């Protein structure tokens with residue numbers, strides 16, 4: 001094993017809406033948050049296989065003024081509280097609040113974090129010392145797969161079914 005293989009970590013990057021939770025449009029409230037079947041168990045499986053687990057999500061609803069950044073932080077805290085019931089956890093959640101055309105004031109910009117741009121993945125790779133080649137991204141949209149590819153991470157399109165069953169064959173031991 002080379003030094004870099006010993007040092008660098010592997011990770012699973014999950015999209016949020018439509019991948020971890022049912023996408024009913026601009027979800028920002030725990031009361032309306034419904035896990036996709038097998039999603040908590042998929043996160044636990046990744047935890048148990050020594051993958052870091054990240055959620056990266058476009059949240060232009062912030063920029064559009066539908067809800068606040070704090071609401072998103074609160075929802076993400078509640079996701080982790082719920083996951084703790086099965087000894088699972090998300091290591092980090094990143095969101096892009098921007099939109100290039102339909103956002104207010106400081107959120108109106110062509111940023112490098114809104115998927116399909118890879119900015120959120122690249123920032124996490126840098127911060128957590130992740131090996132992109134041994135990592136993967138799961139999302140329900142072509143933009144998720146494109147963001148992954150741009151970060152040299154293999155992207156996998158999840159359309160429906162049980163997320164744990166989808167993820168299991170993609171992980172190494």
Ligand SMILES: [Mg+2]
Nearest residue numbers: 015017018140
């Ligand atoms: Mg999605």
Ligand SMILES: [Zn+2]
Nearest residue numbers: 096098111113
């Ligand atoms: Zn952004």
